[in-house]
Structures are given as structure tokens and as C-alpha cells.
Amino acid sequence: MITLDLIRRGTAEACRPWPRFSLTPEAWSAMAAALAQSPEPGLLGLWADTQQVHALLRDGAGALIASVGVEGGRYPALSPARPAASRPERMIRDLWGHAATGGDERAWLDHGRWPMAHPLSPRPGLPGGAVEPPQFPAAEEPGVTQVPLGPVHGLIHEPAHLRLVTLGDTVLRAEARLGYAHRGILALMRGKSPRAAARFIARLAAETTVAHSLAFARAAEAALDAQAPPRAAALRAAMLAQERVAGCLDDLARLADAAGMAPLHAALGEHREMLLRAAERAFGHRLMMDVVVPGGLAADIAPDGAAALCQAGEALASALPSLRRRLDPLLGRLDGLGAIATATWMAGGDAAARCAARVAEIGRSLDRLRAALDSPPDGPVSTALPTASGEGLDGADSQRGTVWHWLRLDHGQIAACFPCDPGWLLWPLAETAMADQSMEEEQMIRLSFGVACAGVDV
Amino acid sequence: MSWGWLRPGAGGAAGPVDAATTASLAARLDAAAQTRLGRSLAIRHVNTGSCNGCELELRALRGVFYDLERYGLRFVESPRHADVLLVTGPLTGNLREALEAAFDAAPEPKWVVAVGDCAVDGGVFKGSYAVLGGTGASLPVDLTISGCPPNPARILAGLRALLEANVVARRRGGRATGG
Numbered sequence: 001m002i003t004l005d006l007i008r009r010g011t012a013e014a015c016r017p018w019p020r021f022s023l024t025p026e027a028w029s030a031m032a033a034a035l036a037q038s039p040e041p042g043l044l045g046l047w048a049d050t051q052q053v054h055a056l057l058r059d060g061a062g063a064l065i066a067s068v069g070v071e072g073g074r075y076p077a078l079s080p081a082r083p084a085a086s087r088p089e090r091m092i093r094d095l096w097g098h099a100a101t102g103g104d105e106r107a108w109l110d111h112g113r114w115p116m117a118h119p120l121s122p123r124p125g126l127p128g129g130a131v132e133p134p135q136f137p138a139a140e141e142p143g144v145t146q147v148p149l150g151p152v153h154g155l156i157h158e159p160a161h162l163r164l165v166t167l168g169d170t171v172l173r174a175e176a177r178l179g180y181a182h183r184g185i186l187a188l189m190r191g192k193s194p195r196a197a198a199r200f201i202a203r204l205a206a207e208t209t210v211a212h213s214l215a216f217a218r219a220a221e222a223a224l225d226a227q228a229p230p231r232a233a234a235l236r237a238a239m240l241a242q243e244r245v246a247g248c249l250d251d252l253a254r255l256a257d258a259a260g261m262a263p264l265h266a267a268l269g270e271h272r273e274m275l276l277r278a279a280e281r282a283f284g285h286r287l288m289m290d291v292v293v294p295g296g297l298a299a300d301i302a303p304d305g306a307a308a309l310c311q312a313g314e315a316l317a318s319a320l321p322s323l324r325r326r327l328d329p330l331l332g333r334l335d336g337l338g339a340i341a342t343a344t345w346m347a348g349g350d351a352a353a354r355c356a357a358r359v360a361e362i363g364r365s366l367d368r369l370r371a372a373l374d375s376p377p378d379g380p381v382s383t384a385l386p387t388a389s390g391e392g393l394d395g396a397d398s399q400r401g402t403v404w405h406w407l408r409l410d411h412g413q414i415a416a417c418f419p420c421d422p423g424w425l426l427w428p429l430a431e432t433a434m435a436d437q438s439m440e441e442e443q444m445i446r447l448s449f450g451v452a453c454a455g456v457d458v
Numbered sequence: 459m460s461w462g463w464l465r466p467g468a469g470g471a472a473g474p475v476d477a478a479t480t481a482s483l484a485a486r487l488d489a490a491a492q493t494r495l496g497r498s499l500a501i502r503h504v505n506t507g508s509c510n511g512c513e514l515e516l517r518a519l520r521g522v523f524y525d526l527e528r529y530g531l532r533f534v535e536s537p538r539h540a541d542v543l544l545v546t547g548p549l550t551g552n553l554r555e556a557l558e559a560a561f562d563a564a565p566e567p568k569w570v571v572a573v574g575d576c577a578v579d580g581g582v583f584k585g586s587y588a589v590l591g592g593t594g595a596s597l598p599v600d601l602t603i604s605g606c607p608p609n610p611a612r613i614l615a616g617l618r619a620l621l622e623a624n625v626v627a628r629r630r631g632g633r634a635t636g637g
Binding site for chain 1: 505513552581585607
């Protein structure tokens with residue numbers, strides 16, 4: 001692939017296990033031009049530190065980072081070649097103050113409510129650049145109206161603002177404005193040890209807390225050239241599989257609820273609850289927060305924990321054929337809804353296809369759960385991490401897609417880091433899928449992608 | 459035969475209702491209704507920057523294991539229908555106005571319940587530039603339910619305590635807390 005070759009010609013940095021290359025602004029622009037020519041490689045994420053902007057690109061089964069130095073507060077935008085880069089570019093401007101030349105200049109996370117501007121920059125500015133309420137392009141055609149939804153909208157809701165541009169009942173385009181759940185996690189993590197910072201990562205996005213904690217732990221271990229003990233690795237795999245099953249059940253239950261299928265909603269919720277209770281028995285926490293930490297696990301599994309997890313898993317596995325049958329009417333209801341051309345993890349096709357992908361994922365992850373718990377190796381569950389410097393990038397597969405974490409450690413403390421949530425890629429897809437659909441279906445389409453705010457609002 | 463027998467009043471004129479009976483029935487009904495039928499609270503959830511952990515547990519409350527509705531508790535879509543604002547999250551600066559607008563839209567009397575460590579005092583996010591540090595930074599809080607996230611049984615226990623307090627307060631002719 002030409003683009004990846006261009007990147008590999010840059011200066012290789014000491015990033016493990018996936019590499020990072022520093023490019024000159026000219027080489028970065030050449031990379032952007034090459035990206036515009038081909039849909040491959042896909043952009044997985046974009047973020048910055050005080051000096052550079054980093055683009056995470058897919059490389060076969062793995063990934064690599066291309067970085068460009070920021071000169072005079074600017075860098076060349078990637079969004080003309082990769083529209084998914086648009087939101088991250090707005091985020092980078094809000095947090096670090098680096099502007100993307102040729103990109104969308106509207107604010108994203110900064111709603112003008114912080115005590116300073118560019119909080120992650122070495123010299124934060126005075127507040128007051130951001131405009132609220134959010135700006136959207138005005139609808140000018142006759143009969144076209146804008147419908148604002150949120151940030152307080154729906155029964156148990158996500159704090160997102162969605163602007164639907166509609167003609168009659170049909171949505172012409174949808175645009176989301178996020179950033180409401182921005183908690184300043186990156187600033188809180190800076191200067192802390194990976195172990196102390198893991199607490200924030202566990203609370204980045206609860207439905208993928210294990211995946212985020214795991215990717216972060218792996219990146220920290222890689223940066224310090226350490227490895228979690230084999231027993232920890234086996235138990236981590238079990239926890240990740242369990243979280244994926246529970247997550248898919250929650251996604252399906254929400255869809256069933258929105259479709260008014262109460263018995264199906266109840267049945268899916270019942271299995272999810274059994275899995276969460278088993279997780280509490282095994283690891284002391286229903287969502288398994290704070291269990292996966294850099295270096296291994298915070299504590300070993302309870303003596304009867306594996307049996308409880310297996311029991312809940314088996315109950316679901318034996319109910320799966322009947323659940324599949326009961327899900328058929330839901331698939332019918334979702335048929336043809338919110339179709340998109342891009343085929344990515346859990347997101348290709350129409351809402352019914354995304355729903356079916358979750359059902360299939362439950363079966364696969366149950367197998368993984370069983371295999372991981374079969375006979376985990378004996379031994380310790382954690383290893384002490386050295387107080388050293390290094391850089392790491394690693395991922396973990398959540399039910400929403402791969403979660404990537406990058407961090408740079410300076411004498412054991414976090415100098416820079418970024419959690420790359422799959423939500424960055426899912427939100428633009430959900431917006432695209434809402435176009436040309438009935439306004440009534442907004443909720444079903446959104447739920448079919450499983451988009452959440454917490455992970456992308458950092 | 460004419461249809462006269464079907465006309466209203468043909469079975470005897472409807473005279474005045476006995477005032478004493480009405481009064482005694484009303485008194486009995488009032489007492490019963492306050493204790494038995496008055497147990498209902500409409501809850502509007504407001505997310506003020508939560509990680510979704512509390513939301514996952516709130517969704518579990520609606521499932522068959524906890525079955526929130528059997529206690530007369532239900533989630534509603536509009537703050538205008540709400541007796542209770544159930545707030546999650548550390549209250550980000552970006553959501554302060556939304557929370558206050560929801561509070562202003564809810565009719566009196568109303569309760570504010572802060573659910574989860576974040577809503578109690580900001581939790582792990584305390585001290586961040588983007589976080590105000592819990593629901594109390596903006597609204598008067600009537601009840602806090604701690605935990606990260608609190609499990610559904612704990613949330614349910616808190617809400618049921620509120621329900622009981624509501625009944626007791628109504629019997630006394632007002633609510634126990636101000637606001």
C-alpha cells in the first residue's frame with residue numbers, strides 16, 4: 001500500500017508493539033493526498049500531544065501511527081481525505097489549540113464553559129472562543145426545518161445533541177454535536193503512574209470498561225517492556241468475552257425495548273443480569289471496573305467465580321436458539337433501516353444486519369469465555385512495572401470495535417496519552433445512516449449502531 | 459309498547475346524594491389513597507456526564523429482576539411529567555445549563571436524587587477543569603445514592619425510601635424537604 005510505504009519512510013519512533021513514524025509536514029501532506037486516492041488504509045483515530053498530531057491507521061490486522069510536528073499552531077488537515085478525521089480535528093483544536101489547515105474550524109468539546117481555553121496546551125488561554133448554542137448550517141430550501149434533539153432526550157439518555165434537517169417526516173441530513181460528557185480525563189491522567197491513571201480509563205465508557213482497561217494496560221506494559229503473567233492473560237480474555245456478551249445483550253435489549261417488544265426485552269435483560277451477577281461473584285464488581293490494571297489484574301478470580309461465569313454462560317448458550325427465534329420479528333422490524341455501504345465491525349449493512357452481527361457475536365464470545373475459563377494457568381496475577389520511560393500502542397476488541405490506547409511514559413509517569421474509542425468512527429456512520437429515513441426511526445438507527453458519548457467525549 | 463321505560467329517570471328520579479355518607483366515604487378514601495394509591499413517582503433521568511455505568515444499572519432496574527414499576531416508580535420522557543430528577547454524572551460544565559433547564563421545567567413539588575459517586579461529589583473526576591463536582595454544585599439535592607456504580611438493588615432501596623417519605627409527607631399535608 002502506497003500510503004503505508006510513505007509513512008514508513010518517516011523517522012521511526014520507539015513505540016511498541018505497533019510502530020510510530022514522525023513525518024515532515026510535506027510528507028504528511030503527501031500521505032493525505034495518497035489517502036484521498038484510496039479508501040485503504042482506514043483511519044482509526046486522530047489525536048495530539050503538545051508537539052505533534054498523531055493519526056492512527058489500520059495496517060493489516062494491526063495499526064501504525066503517523067505523526068506530524070505542529071508548526072506555528074497549525075498542521076495540514078486530514079478530513080478532506082478522511083471525513084472521519086473531522087471531529088477529532090475539532091477536538092484537537094479545543095484541547096491542545098492546534099488548528100487543522102483546511103479542516104472544520106467549529107468547536108467540538110469546548111462549549112465555552114471551561115475556566116480556560118486549550119486545557120492541554122502548555123499555555124492554556126483565556127476562555128471564550130466557543131459559541132453556544134451549537135452552530136449548524138442553516139436550512140435554506142423552502143419547507144425544510146431543523147429539529148433539535150437533546151442533550152436531555154429519551155428515557156435513560158446519552159447527553160448528545162442531534163440536529164435533524166427534515167423535509168416533512170424525512171430526514172435530509174443529521175448532524176450530532178457531542179462534548180457534553182467531557183470530563184477532562186486526559187488532564188487528570190497526565191503526571192500519574194499507569195496504575196493510578198487506570199482508574200480514569202475504567203470510567204471512560206462503562207459498557208467497554210474491560211476493553212479500555214485492557215488496551216490501556218497492554219499499551220503501558222508494552223511501553224515498559226513488561227508482560228502480564230499467563231494467568232492474568234487468560235482471565236483478561238475471559239473478562240473481555242464476558243463484557244462483549246453482556247454488551248451485545250444490552251444493545252439488543254435496548255432495540256427490543258424501543259420496538260415495544262416487552263417479553264424479548266425482559267428475556268435479554270434477564271440473561272444480562274445473570275452475567276453481571278456472575279461477574280460480581282467472580283471479580284467483585286458487576287461491570288468488572290478496576291480489575292484489569294497495568295501489570296496484570298488487581299485481584300485473582302474468586303474460588304467459585306469461574307463456575308458462576310460458566311453457569312451464566314451455559315444458561316445463555318442453551319437459551320440462544322430460542323432467543324434467535326424470538327429475535328426474528330425484531331430483525332424484520334429493522335430490515336432495510338439505516339443502511340450504510342461501509343462494512344466495518346458490527347456496523348455494515350442495515351440495522352437488521354447490525355442486530356444479527358450482535359447475535360452472532362454472542363455465540364462466538366460465549367465460546368471464547370468457555371475456552372478462557374477451561375483451565376487457566378496457575379501462578380501470580382500481576383507483575384510489578386518498572387519506573388521507566390517508553391511509548392506504547394495497543395488495542396483490545398470490544399463489542400463496539402477495537403479500542404486503541406496510546407501512551408508515552410516519562411520516568412514512570414504519563415507524559416501524554418489518548419484513548420481511541422470506536423465511537424469516533426460510529427457517530428459519523430450513524431449520521432449518514434439517518435439520512436433519507438423517517439424521523440421516527442432516529443432512535444432505532446442510533447441504537448443499532450450502539451453509539452455512546454462517554455468514550456468519545458473523554 | 460313505547461320505549462318510555464328506557465328513559466333516564468324512569469326507574470325513579472335521582473335525588474340528592476346523602477351528604478354525610480359522601481363525607482365519610484371521602485375521608486376513608488383519602489386515607490386509603492394516600493397510603494395505597496399515592497405511591498407513585500415519575501422519574502426523569504438527567505445524565506450530567508456519566509460514563510454510562512449508572513445508566514446500565516438504571517436500565518437493569520427496568521428489567522424483570524428489579525421491576526421498578528411494581529413499586530409505582532417509572533421513568534418518564536419529559537421533566538414536565540416528573541416528580542423526581544434522577545441525576546447521574548459528575549456535572550460537567552457543558553451540561554450545567556441542561557440540568558438547570560430540566561429542573562426548572564419540572565413542576566413543584568420535586569425531588570433531586572443524585573445517583574452514583576460522580577453525582578454525589580464528582581467522584582474520580584473531582585478537581586477537573588471540566589467538572590463542577592456533583593449535582594449539589596448546581597441544585598439542592600434531597601437524596602444521594604453512592605456507589606460506582608451503585609447496584610440496582612441499592613438504587614431501588616433509595617428510591618423506595620423516597621416513596622415512603624413522600625407518603626408520610628403527604629399525610630402531614632406537605633413534603634418533608636424544601637425546594
